Amino acid sequence: FYHLDGIRVDAVSNILYLDYDNAPWTPNKDGGNLNYEGYYFLQRLNTVIKLAHPDVMMIAEESSSATKITGPKEIGGLGFDYKWNMGWMN
Numbered sequence: 124f125y126h127l128d129g130i131r132v133d134a135v136s137n138i139l140y141l142d143y144d145n146a147p148w149t150p151n152k153d154g155g156n157l158n159y160e161g162y163y164f165l166q167r168l169n170t171v172i173k174l175a176h177p178d179v180m181m182i183a184e185e186s187s188s189a190t191k192i193t194g195p196k197e198i199g200g201l202g203f204d205y206k207w208n209m210g211w212m213n
Contacts, residue, residue: 129180132165132168132181132203135165135189138164139158139189140156140157169196169203181205182206182207185207185209
């Protein structure tokens, strides 16, 4: 049997922000840079995985100062268990 202890989601900032790269971008419906579809996708991903496998660790590789990465969905968080410390790893 093979199993996973955790899943690290790479480049979370690229999923969350429309302007994260230098390419041209279009503001969201409120005029901001938050990618609502990406935000809801990550919330749903964490919810579905935790329902099916509550012991799996969900880790966000995220280098911005975004808040609520590890906050619960009920308060607008993404629901990750941990945030990868990009500055410390190297």
